[in-house]
Amino acid sequence: MTIKNNPKRLGVCLTISFGIWLVSCTLAGKETGPSGLFSVPEGFPEPVYNLAVNPVTEDGFQLGKKLFFDGRLSRDGTISCGECHNQAHSFTHHGHGFSHGIDGKEGFRNAQPIVNVAWQNSFFWDGGVFNLDLFAIAPIENPVEMDEKFPNVIEKLKKSEDYPKLFKKAFGTEEVTSERFLKALSQYMLSLVSANSRYDQYLAGKARLTETEMKGLALFKEKGCNTCHSGILFTDHSFRSNGLAAEYTGDLGRFRITENESDKNKFKVPTLRNIEVTYPYMHDGRFRNLEGVLEHYADGVQEVDNLDPALKKNPKPGIALTKEQQGQIIAFLKTLTDTEFLNNKRFSKF
Amino acid sequence: MSKSMKFQVLLCCSVFLFCGFSRYEKPKNTEGTVILKFNNLFNKEALDFEKAYTNAHGEKVKFTLLNYFISNIKLTKEDGSTYAVPQDSSYFLVKQSDPASKEITLNHIPSGKYSALTFTIGVDSLRNTMGIGSRTGALDVGATAKGMYWVWNSGYIFFKLEGTSPAAPEKQKNVFNYHIGGFGGYRSKTMNNIKTRTLAFKPVVVSNRKGPVIDINVEIDHFFDQVNPIKIAEKSSVMWGEFSTKISENYVSIFNLGNVSSK
Structure with a gap:
């Protein structure tokens, strides 16, 4: 008996194949997120993360969001991720040089x-985590x-009333594992x-920038700010020294991870997106506003070990910028909000 | 469908079925079991957290924690050929506080006469860079591997020894701790303290009826003086940095062959 001479069987086969196709479509649709849970915006490169x-x-996102705002992740139930990563400030700890954690203790870097x-x-100012x-x-x-x-967190969630159900929704069974926990987050x-x-709207032709902002944008390129804060992400993800006086905290940055002399004083180049609201600035939060940052580049760059070549192009280290130009660049930076x-x-959270 | 095609399909199906079943019906006399027993010792006696010892530098010590990863186990036959335990089942965390963890049972070892054992003390660099989905069992950072992972500088701690000694600073509550890791880095080169040890022995038979128990003596007394002198008074807390390499040079050669017996 072959398919060819048995129309009934052919029908069954087709129905099954169609069924499989339908299911795979639904699954695929669910994975990529019909409501645009994650998609690559126009002009952005391919993500580094292996999606x-x-x-x-949707269920994984919701579980991750609940975990992000849950104090149970901390020893005494008081500190959630959201505590130091506040949405209104582009998920950073606004107003704090060093971020505060449990018992009001201070960290040694700016979140x-x-x-x-x-x-x-890579993650953290020194890139110590790569995934x-x-x-x-x-x-x-x-x-x-x-x-x-971390194992205590997993135990707490296992014993909780709410989480096993949410893990089931997101991952198919009630099992709470480190892999699922981290993937949801x-x-x-x-x-x-x-x-x-x-x-972005300006790039898409949907908005206009003011004259000052346009001047700032031109200076941003002309003065080489985009050497490090490059591309659509406004960072090249490298580690560089921007000439901050190291005595301030004694923090040697990337050197802490590689113990390589040539990495002393180097920190990750941060993105400039939403920079207006992520104050204070630098790994130790030493500058409270963008004016302070621009003044540093114009006037405060120190000849520390491994100072970035991009800041050594002039007789005086740093970037030659008048007060007016600094203001124009700041105006442009604010368009990234x-x-x-x-x-x-x-x-x-709510 | 022609007759010959039908025959081909049938043949394929039967071969497939045969292969499928034969996997389970494979006669077991082609493989056996090898047991590795890790004996943590001090001055040739079983290490005891309750006892006080003196190291080669005259420093009084008491231990509170000893953990190490054993991975990438390989057995070498008399003829020089090797058998590597499949990667996914070749990671073990040995803990002094957990007697069961000190005995590692390796199943499905092909029959033959073996004369050497090779293992890594720590976790290889490839596994150290793998995604969270490949970090299960002994490597689960949210369970078994508790305290054996650096969160701020992603990587497993290979060998961890902690205790107290009057030689350790008072402001540190006389505590000493050696946390040694470093897999060489992901995007930039960092410290590499991955150490591999090979122990040779008189050929032993592995078969479905006979399997050796290989005792590995871990001489903690020589942790302090095997190659480089490690004085608690000078270095009481080492977790990263150049000196950690000196420590790894010491501990790799305190893993020595003990008894090899047949079961």
Whole structure:
């Protein structure tokens, strides 16, 4: 008996194949997120994060968001990720030079924003973590942040009333594992994409920049700010020394990880997206406003070990900028503020 | 479909079925079991957290924690050919506080006469860079691998020894701790303290009826003086940095062959 001479069987076969196709479509649709949970914005490169091993789903995103705002991740239940990563400030700890953690303890670096992390190839100012999925364990276990042991968090969630059900929704069974926990948190963080600032709208031909902002943009390129803060992500993800006086905290940056002399004083080049709201600035938060940052580049760059060549082009280290030009660059930087992102209710706790 | 095609399909199906079943029906006399027993010792006696010892530098010590990863186990036959335990089942965390963890049972070892054992003390660099989905069992940072992973500088701690000694600073509550890791880095080169040890022995038979128990003596007394002198008074807390390499040079050669017996 062959398919050819048995129309009934052919029918059954076709129905089954159609069924499989239908199911695979639904699954695929679910994985990529029909509501645009994660998509690559126009003009952005391919993400660094491998979304194939952890596709963002609605239930995974919701679980990740709940975890992000849950104090149970900390030793005494008081500190959640959201505590130091505040949405209104592009998920950073506004107003604090060093971020505060458990028992009011102070960390030794300024919390970084969580934005466009799908394109980030290393995490923390010194790049000590190289995979987003391995990132969240660090603040959880840091004695001055959440001061909890990661296995204890997993145990707490296993015993909780709410989480096993949510893990089932997101991953198919009630099992709470470190892999699922970290992947859910990653799904939430991956969704924090900012690509709709006034500058993006300007690029898309949907908005205009003022004359001052346009001058700032031109200077940003002309003066080589985009050497490091390059491309649509406004960072080249490298580690560089921008000539901050090291005595301030004694923090040697990337050297802490590689112990390589040539990495002394180097810190990760941060993105400039939403820079207006992520104050204070630098790894130690030494500058309270953008005026302070621009003054540093114009006038305050120190000839420290490994000072970046881009800041050694003039007889005086730094970037030659008049007060007026500094103001113009700041005006341009403020066009990188994405109010839709900062106010998006989908990302908020409530 | 022609007759010959039908025959081909049938043949394929039967071969497939045969292969499928034969995997389970494979006669077991082609493989056996090898047991590795890790004996943590001090001055040739079983290490005891309750006891006080004196190291080669005259420093009084008491231990509170000893953990190490054993991975990438390989067995070498008399003829020089090797058998590597499949990667996914070749990671073990040995903990002094957990007697069961000190005995590693390796199943499905092909029959033959073996004369050497090779293993890594720590976790290889490839596994150190793998995604969270490949970090299960002994490597689960949210369970078994508790305390054996650096969160701020992604990587496993290979060998961890902690205790107290009057030689350790008072402001540190006389605690000493050696946390040694470093897999060489992901995007930039960093410290590499991955150490591999090979122990040779008189050929032993592995078959479905006979399997050796290989005792590995871990001489903690020589942790302090095997190659480089490690004085608690000078270095009481080492977790990263150049000196950690000196420590790894010491501990790799305190893993020595003990008894090899047949079961």
